Structures are given as C-alpha cells and as structure tokens.
Amino acid sequence: MARFNNDQVSGAVWIAVGIAIALGSLRYGLGPLESPGTGFLPFWAGGIIAFLALIGVIQSSLSRRRGTGWRPILRGVLWHKPLIVVAALFAYALLMKPLGFVLCTVLFIGFLLRAVEPQPWSVVIVGAIGTALGAFALFNLWLKAQLPLGPWGF
Amino acid sequence: MDYVQSILLGFQVALQWNNLLFCFIGVVIGTLVGVLPGLGPVAAISLLLPTTFHVTPVSAIIMLAGIYYGAMYGGSTTSILVNIPGEAASVVTCLDGYQMARRGRAGPALGISAFASFIAGTIGVVGLMLIAPPLAEMALKFGPPEYFSLMIMGLTILTFLASGPMWKALLMAAFGLFLGSIGLDSMTASARFTMDIVELSDGIGMVPAVMGLFGISEVLLNVEHSIRRSVFETKIRHLLPTFQDWKDSIGAIFRGTFIGFFLGVLPGGGAVISSFVSYAVEKKVSKTPERFGTGLIQGVAGPEAANNAATGGAFIPLLTLGIPANAVMAILLGSMMIHGMQPGPMLVQEQPGLFWGAVTSMYIGNAMLLILNLPLIGLWVRILKVPYPILFPLILLFCLIGAYSLNNSVIEVLIMVGFGLLGYLFKKFDYEAAPLILALVLGPMLEAALRRSLLLSAGSPLIFFTRPISGVLMLISLILLAYPLVPWLRRKRAILPQVSDEE
Numbered sequence: 001m002a003r004f005n006n007d008q009v010s011g012a013v014w015i016a017v018g019i020a021i022a023l024g025s026l027r028y029g030l031g032p033l034e035s036p037g038t039g040f041l042p043f044w045a046g047g048i049i050a051f052l053a054l055i056g057v058i059q060s061s062l063s064r065r066r067g068t069g070w071r072p073i074l075r076g077v078l079w080h081k082p083l084i085v086v087a088a089l090f091a092y093a094l095l096m097k098p099l100g101f102v103l104c105t106v107l108f109i110g111f112l113l114r115a116v117e118p119q120p121w122s123v124v125i126v127g128a129i130g131t132a133l134g135a136f137a138l139f140n141l142w143l144k145a146q147l148p149l150g151p152w153g154f
Numbered sequence: 155m156d157y158v159q160s161i162l163l164g165f166q167v168a169l170q171w172n173n174l175l176f177c178f179i180g181v182v183i184g185t186l187v188g189v190l191p192g193l194g195p196v197a198a199i200s201l202l203l204p205t206t207f208h209v210t211p212v213s214a215i216i217m218l219a220g221i222y223y224g225a226m227y228g229g230s231t232t233s234i235l236v237n238i239p240g241e242a243a244s245v246v247t248c249l250d251g252y253q254m255a256r257r258g259r260a261g262p263a264l265g266i267s268a269f270a271s272f273i274a275g276t277i278g279v280v281g282l283m284l285i286a287p288p289l290a291e292m293a294l295k296f297g298p299p300e301y302f303s304l305m306i307m308g309l310t311i312l313t314f315l316a317s318g319p320m321w322k323a324l325l326m327a328a329f330g331l332f333l334g335s336i337g338l339d340s341m342t343a344s345a346r347f348t349m350d351i352v353e354l355s356d357g358i359g360m361v362p363a364v365m366g367l368f369g370i371s372e373v374l375l376n377v378e379h380s381i382r383r384s385v386f387e388t389k390i391r392h393l394l395p396t397f398q399d400w401k402d403s404i405g406a407i408f409r410g411t412f413i414g415f416f417l418g419v420l421p422g423g424g425a426v427i428s429s430f431v432s433y434a435v436e437k438k439v440s441k442t443p444e445r446f447g448t449g450l451i452q453g454v455a456g457p458e459a460a461n462n463a464a465t466g467g468a469f470i471p472l473l474t475l476g477i478p479a480n481a482v483m484a485i486l487l488g489s490m491m492i493h494g495m496q497p498g499p500m501l502v503q504e505q506p507g508l509f510w511g512a513v514t515s516m517y518i519g520n521a522m523l524l525i526l527n528l529p530l531i532g533l534w535v536r537i538l539k540v541p542y543p544i545l546f547p548l549i550l551l552f553c554l555i556g557a558y559s560l561n562n563s564v565i566e567v568l569i570m571v572g573f574g575l576l577g578y579l580f581k582k583f584d585y586e587a588a589p590l591i592l593a594l595v596l597g598p599m600l601e602a603a604l605r606r607s608l609l610l611s612a613g614s615p616l617i618f619f620t621r622p623i624s625g626v627l628m629l630i631s632l633i634l635l636a637y638p639l640v641p642w643l644r645r646k647r648a649i650l651p652q653v654s655d656e657e
Contacts, residue, residue, distance in 0.1 A: 033615075038344050042346065056322065077379060086374070105551065109548075
C-alpha cells in the first residue's frame, strides 16, 4: 500500500465506480440528444466521475514523485471504537422490529455506554432505561411516530 | 400586496400561539445544537424533520428555520468558552473569542457575539424581505435552460469554494447527481438502479443520506479519540459590552452583516465562508492586524454578524427560485416538498401567509435568541459539561429514530448507516460531503430541466448559451471551472480558508 498515496488509491476506486455507473446506465438506454433516455444522466455522471478521478490519479502520481506518500488513516486512533459503534448500529437496525423499540434501545444505549468508554453500571442502567422510556414517550406517544412494538407490546 | 400589508400578514401568522411555540422550540434546539460540538444544524434539522410531519407546513418551516439561525447563535458560546467550534461557522470565533475568555473577558465576548448576531440576523431578514419578492417576479421569466444553468452555477460555486483539490469536490457533485438519479425516472417512470428494493423507487432519501454523512460519520470520527473537553473555568461577568467595546465592534458588525448577507445569497456560499471572509476583511481594515488572535473584540463581532446575516441571505434563492444555497437549505427544500409545497417564484404569490409568516418569525426568533443567549448562558455552559461518551449514544439514537420514522422502514436506517460509513471514509480521504448533498437534492430537478431544455432545442446544447440569462450563468460556471488555467484566480482560491464541510 505504501507504494501509493491516499489520493492515488481513492482515485483508482473512483475510476472503477465511475466506469461501473456508466456501464450500468447503458442498459436503461441513453436515447437521442433531442429526447434523452433514462440512462442519460447517470451515464454522464459516471463518465465524469471516472474522468475526474483519472485527473486526480495523474495529479497525485505527480505529487507522489515529489514525495507525498501514504498517510495512514488509522494510526494513532482508537479504530476499534468506530467499529463497535457501526456494529451496534447494524444490530439495532436488524433487531428493532423483532425486539421492539424499547428493549432494543435499552440494549443499544447500555451497550454503547459500557463498551465505547466504560461508564459506571449505575449510569449505564439508569441511562439506558431512562433514554429508552423517554424517547418512547416523546416520539411514540407525543409525536405519534409509530416506532416498532415488540411481541410484548412496547 | 404592498410590503406593509405583507408584513402585517406575516406577523399575524407568526404570532399565532402554535407558531410562536414552534419558533421557540426551533431556536432552543438550534442553540443547543450550536452549543454542542459534533452536532451541526444539518444533522439537527434532518433529525427533527420527521417530527414536523404532524404539524402545519408553516409551523414546520418556522421551527426548522429557527434551528438554523439558532445554531449560529449557539455555536459562538462553545468557541469562546471551550475553544472548540460548536458548529462550522463558528471556527473563526475561537481565534479571538477564546483569547478574550482567557483574559477574563468571556462576558463581553459572549455579549457582543449575541448582539452582533441579533443585529445581523435582523438586517438579514430585512434584506430577505426586500429582495425576495422582486427576485421571485424576475424568476417567473426563467425557463428550463435558465434553471439548469443556475443549478450548474450553484454546484460549480460550491465546488470552487470547497477546501482541497477541485477535482474531488466536482467528483462528489457528480456522485451526488448519480445518487439523485436512483429511483423512478420522473419522465418515463422506469426504475433505475433500484436493485428491486421497493424503498429505493422514490430515490435515496435526503434525510438518511444527510444524517449518515454528517451525523453518524461525525460520531465515528469523535469516538476514535478519547475526548476530554475542558470548559474555561471563569466567572462570566459583564455580558453587556462597554461603550468602548461597541465603538470597536460596530463597524465590524455592519461589514460582517453586508458580507454575510451577500455571500449567503450566493448558491454555494453560506455561513462558514462568510465568517472567514469577514475575519479576513477585519484584519485588512484594522490598523493593528498583528493583534488579531490575541483577543480583539472585532474578531468576534465581525464573523458572528456574518454567519447570522448569511442565514437570512441563504433563504433568498430557496424561497424565490427553489434552489438551495447550501446543505441546510437543501434539507429545508426537501422538507417543504414533503409538506406539499414547491418553493420557487410562485410561492410568494400562492402562499403569502407561509412566506411572510416564515420571514417575520425570524424577527421574533432573533429576539427570542437574544433573551436565550444572554441570561441563560449559565445553562448552556452546564450543558457543555455533559461528557461526550454519554452524549454520543443519544445523538445516534436520534439519527436512528429520524431515519426509521420517515417511512417506518428498516431499509432507510440501513441506508443511513451505509452513508455514515461512507462519510467516515470521505473524511479520512479528504472528500467533502457538501457538494454531494447539494447535487443529490438538485439532481432530479437538474435532470428534468436538462431533458426539457434539450427537448425544446431539438437536441442542441447551445440553448444554454444562446439565451441571455442562461448564457451569463453558464459563463460564470465555465470561468470557475477553468480556474486552473487562470493564475490569479487560482491564487485567490488557494487563500480561501479550509472550511469544514458542514454548512
């Protein structure tokens, strides 16, 4: 990886994304210029993405020669913490319907309070239950937001 | 309908108790969002958008607008007391505001920032009232080519002003246009890139995209560091600035107001840019520019006036042309559409109550903010002391509820989390999300205008250049795009401040 700098890597990814979009648009039909088809705009958007990314790769290759190297994006940071948060978010999205809003929220808030920067258990328990009930009252009861109810009715 | 009648109608609407309540809720939430670092007005408005589905359109707009200008007020408190900008437009306020606090002058710094915000916010609203109706009348002459060129110009200006290489900002705008094209084609009703997911037929929602890119990604970036915030421990006294303070800062306030308002009107401009420009101007006109950064009151008054005046200015393109000037306005546009309104030149004529009600509520909101920000400063300081590890789960929960309650769909939540990850990577690789959001919102409108124009001209793209208004707008865009070839313009862009992407 260190053979390339950040812009070279991200530029290469964008070239692939742009080409994929442009090719994907072809099946919707570009249409004639006087009556552009469904694929017209995404095709050009994809083409422009690939073109701009190519410019970026060329520019960053030139700056690589001048010494701009790979800048580690995870060095010096607690990278496992964002990972925990993302995992918790996905779990929440998948469990909120089967478990219901209140229980799912208690588990979600409790987990984050304890796992990311550990808080005392008293804060975790009171914070998780209080937040879940408060949010349920605010959004479901007052603002009628129709949050999912679990098999136990809350 | 003349101005006096219009203003009276506006106050009649804005002073209804429910609208007053929503205005109050909006400015309180706005101040709170501004005070709390890591949660900007873009994320806050997206979060609260679903809560407005059950109220009248005018109340919804009044509240959402209140959040925007309220955040500009609140942001300065954190800048002055913690040296961390509460939101992006208050970055510059840190420079002299925090130094004033360190010298025991936190009170006058907070006071002048509130007064400057009030004066500029009020003048901004007056400007909005005077300019919007004639501009709306002129905009009636706009056809699809003019709209297309105007949107292209907005995107070009935003990418021009973005920090970092221009190819990155343009690339993000192009990616936003692609994302905006996902869903049913508005002309043929055939599905595009929906992958047979029903929720994608209506396109990628702006709310999950914004909350992911700005809310979730910000949390992900914050939790990877152990955050220890220390509020400057000082007794906050003498909030009312002295005569000398006023003398030093009144010029800065009016210059900041002027700069902020006109940069706010410009599509792609806005509060962040105008606060930086105002600071630069103050330094330029000062007899002692070397003292900036050591606690000069002008360095607080000018930028704070600029970012508040910009909020009034930013409403002009939205309400008169239906074109959002920045990411916050893009969300407001989306929310107006959800409420069945089409912002644009007809809005003033067809829904005068809504237009003037929203505008006059900003006067009232500005007065409320002055009251909230001066006597209640102690409360905001106490909120600042809430540790981030306790705060961030709440921010995430609001994002989750906001995304889910749009359509009661888990898919929207997953889209938001996906955008959160994407936003995190964008920040790691220095890509700005603001052009993406603006393009995502403008995408469907831009595509419709492009296709209609080409139909009108039997396929000739020259239509964008041969019609006078459209031609001028395209010319401006081309000049900005050609900047790498023009040395003095390139130098000008190089000195533009590195701004955060949350506008």
